[in-house]
Amino acid sequence: MSALERVDPVEFARLGNEVQGSVAAGSLERLSEVSRSPGALIRYQVRGYVRRDEKPAIELTVSGLLTVACQRCLGDVEVEIDSNRTLVFLPALGMDQVQDEEEDVDYLPREEAVVPLSLVEEEVLLAMPMAPRHAAGGCETPPAAAGEDGKPSPDLH
């Protein structure tokens, strides 16, 4: 099956379906807005299963190396994506029964259909650092236009 196919997440889980492959960052619409490496491949695995508590779940695993803008110098910086998360789908009425938060597990109201590749894109976006930047001292010289007040911004590290 294709990762672009719309699937019922509960069916997907019950049948133990799985899709895996890789996709270019540039072909994912929202990701291509933040990534400077359209050809960079995101590897993914989307696996449906039923948990021991009988809840339908989808485990997402994504990894890849993306080039994004450093928030300090705006130069290219590589960020490594390596993430694993489980989505548990509940009927809307069951949402208030969720009490304890499990690590790396998200509870979602059951939807009629999800597109596995959209889940993959969402996970990559969540896994990106909020403010990607070079390690201390690793920034490129800022462009001349950056210092409008005439003073280079001191690097306090």
Ligand SMILES: [Zn+2]
């Ligand atoms: Zn930088």
